Amino acid sequence: MGALILRAINPGDRASWEEAYRGYRDFYEVPHDPEAIDTVWGWLNDPDHETRGIAAVEGGLVIGIAHFRTFARPLAASTGLYLDDLFTTPAARGKGVATALIERLGAIAKAEGASVVRWITAESNAPARSIYDRVATQTAWVTYDRAPEA
Helix, strand or coil: CCCCEEEECCHHHHHHHHHHHHHHHHHCCCCCCHHHHHHHHHHHCCCCCCCEEEEEEECCEEEEEEEEEEEEEHHHCEEEEEEEEEEECHHHCCCCHHHHHHHHHHHHHHHHCCCCEECCCCCCCHHHHHHHHHHCCCCCCCCCCCCCCC
């Protein structure tokens, strides 16, 4: 692997970001809705939107992405960073890219005074969980989703 650069996602990353993001959507079997992809891209490039992104770049191409946002933690009277999406391209796997992205989020959290970096993953995602078990602590919390009222 050449020199790995971790930096904010920027407008010039569109093509290689989209390839990585489509790979992420494929992994979770989410259809490639062009409108949804454009929406997320717009969020990442809107300084007023809460969603931010980090690109892991090698040779000028995005080989890993992390989308995250700040969230309030009223019980702790603090804020945290929530990692919404983490993905590395197949060619980048096993090379420390995901770990580097998570470590970068830890550094951002420290710089911003956040008390935690938090994320969820599919229980069946064993490759990712093997990384997460090394770099974080699994919690006892159970996640629920409820659809909005009709």
